[in-house]
Amino acid sequence: MKNYSAYLIDLDGTMYRGDEPxxxxxxxxxxxxxxxxxYLFLTNNSSKTPLQVSDKLQQMGIHATPEHIFTSSMATAKYIKQLNNRARCYVIGEEGLYDALNQEGHTITEKDCDVVVFGIDRDLNYEKLSGACREVRNGAAFISTNGDVALPTERGLEPGNxxxxxxxxxxxxxxxxxxxKPESIIMEQALEQLGTAKHETLMVGDNYHTDILAGINVGLDTLMVFTGVTPYTDLSTFDKMPTYHVRDLKSWIEYI
Amino acid sequence: MKNYSAYLIDLDGTMYRGDEPxxxxxxxxxxxxxxxxxYLFLTNNSSKTPLQVSDKLQQMGIHATPEHIFTSSMATAKYIKQLNNRARCYVIGEEGLYDALNQEGHTITEKDCDVVVFGIDRDLNYEKLSGACREVRNGAAFISTNGDVALPTERGLEPGNxxxxxxxxxxxxxxxxxxxKPESIIMEQALEQLGTAKHETLMVGDNYHTDILAGINVGLDTLMVFTGVTPYTDLSTFDKMPTYHVRDLKSWIEYI
Structure with a gap:
């Protein structure tokens, strides 16, 4: 078995389910x-700051600092910085997105925006949506943290970003x-953050359509686990297979 | 020129623009x-009751009673009644939709619904959307008053239903x-309400993609006016032409 020198690791369905490790x-x-x-934890969840995420992992006994966390909000703020060093951003989102945009030096405002940035917002309302449409019609770039259509929660599936x-x-x-995920943008940035080459980095996750396809799309080897959303029975239906698949992470520990 | 014995007439862009006749x-x-x-006024706007709409028209000096008004909410409530005489409805919408569903004897509730009914709701929030998704996933029929993607308002285009x-x-x-509109469901119901045959009824409106196509889809002759959203310059781009087109309604009065 190949020995990988760095890991990109999904969170929900791979490290925890909701609040359960x-x-x-x-x-x-x-x-x-x-x-x-x-290793770097890679999450599509745009709502939390790196510190909030690492606190959650620590409380579950999983070794993590804020430097181990890479969120879709961070990737979004960095991507916008490539377009515009200090962008005027119309934001729909939660704390993690506001924090990431501030960290990269962008301005959060409601008029004459360069970019409309859309992340999950459980305080969404018609006014916010109307403003986002107005700014996009006025020519603002339109960027969304992730395309997940549904979020698994304790209450069942809820609308995703x-x-x-x-x-x-x-x-x-x-x-x-x-x-x-599964876009390449977040993956390329995460690899840059890790500082490792693609051929020596393994992408680990439970969701075929986000985690595994993200790895495949960017040319990484992938390790699929069946502790989350994609069931083992789906495996035979995929055109492109993960490099490896294991029932749970215990089976992989000996190869680290 | 053919003499029509009944008229279906659009409101916004045909009778008024916002609050201006x-x-x-x-x-x-x-x-x-x-x-x-x-004549029957036919509107995709699901937010108002027939009385509210006829009051608005009267204030503009346009002769109308509630019996002259047919809204997408009324058509929706009647359509649901064909599926289920007393349906349990999960509703996202405004007063006009609640009123229409009540008029038809449906029950408005949040659990174990037969139908999710979606109309424009300027008090939309994540909870409402989440509940609608849950009921649809649980097997409720999914019905939406209209597919308009944008609403012209004094503030510009806002998100439509x-x-x-x-x-x-x-x-x-x-x-x-x-x-x-442009679906046939509302048109067939409006014709039934008028009690006239298709060949003797004229559909009048300003929006090619809703009013005129609605008429064409259901086999009515159509009269297009250029006082609303569709500009005269678009006319040459349409595959199916309106039966008649006039700059404004003055030009048609002599044919009534």
Whole structure:
């Protein structure tokens, strides 16, 4: 088995389900840490700051600092910086997105915006949507943290950011640039953050359509686990297979 | 010129723009009334009750009673009644939709619904959208008053009901049944309400993609006016032409 010198690791369905840690996740990460293998957690969830995410992992006994976290909000703020060093941003989103845009030096405002930035917002309302449509019609670039259509929660599936984003897409006829998995944008940035080459980095996740396709799209080897949304029985239906698949992370620890 | 014995007439862009009456609209309707030609105003706007709409028209000097008004909410409530005489409805919408569903004897509730009914709602929030997605995933029929993607307002174009509806469509993968123009459902119901045959009824409106196509789709002759959203310069781009087109309603009064 190939020995990888760095890991990109999904969170929801791979490290935890909601507020419950997944079995062997802590041991898996401990092994990476004790062997000095760099790793970065990669999440489409745009709502939390890196500190909030690492706190959650720590409370589950999973070794993580804010430097181990890379969110779709961070990738979005960095992507916007490539377009415009200090962009005027119309923002629909939660704390993680506001924080990431501030960290990159962008201005959050409501008029004459360079960019409309759309992330999940559980305080969404018609006024916010209307403003986003107005700014897109006025020529602002349209960027969305991720295209996930549904979020698994304790209450069942809830509307994801991709579904909310569609209001602006349908109303204006302008398609957004999505940043998160399975898009390559977040993956290229995460690789740059890790500082490792593609051939020596492994992408680990439970969701075929985001995690595994993200790895495949950018040319990484992939490790699929069946502790989250994609069931084992779906495996035979995929055109492009993950490099490896295991029932849970315990089976992989010996290869680290 | 053929003499029509009944008229279906659009409101926004044909009778008024926002709160301003359109020139010759009142004279046009007065002529219909004085000659005893039946007419019905047909609007995709689901937010108002028939009384609210007729009050608005009266204030503009346009002859109308609640019986002259047929809204997409009324068509939706009647359509649901064909599926289920007393349906349990999960509703996203405004007063006009609640009123129409109540008039038809449906129950408005949030759990175990037969139908999710989606109309424009300027008090939309994430909870409402989440509940609609849950009920559709649980097997409720998914019905939307109209597919308009944008609403012309004094503040510019705002998100229309078709754009808002897309959150549920994209999240659940279930397409709604749209009721309003250009769909045939609202047209067939309006014709039944008027009690006239298709060959003797004229559909009048300003919006090619809703009013005129609605008429064409259901086999009515159509009269297009250029006082609203579709500009005269678009006329040459259409595959199917309106039967007649006039700059404004003044030009048509002599043919009533």
């Amino acid at each position: 997944i079995e062997f996740a802590a041991e898996f990460v401990d092994t990476l840490a004790s062997k000095g293998v760099p 991709g579904a909310l984003t569609s209001v602006v897409t349908v109303s204006t006829g302008v398609n957004p640039t999505f940043i998160g | 359109i020139e010759f609209a009142a004279e046009f309707v007065d002529t219909l009334a004085s000659k005893g030609v039946p 078709g754009a808002l509806t897309s959150v549920v469509t994209v999240s659940t993968g279930v397409n709604p049944t749209f009721i309003g």
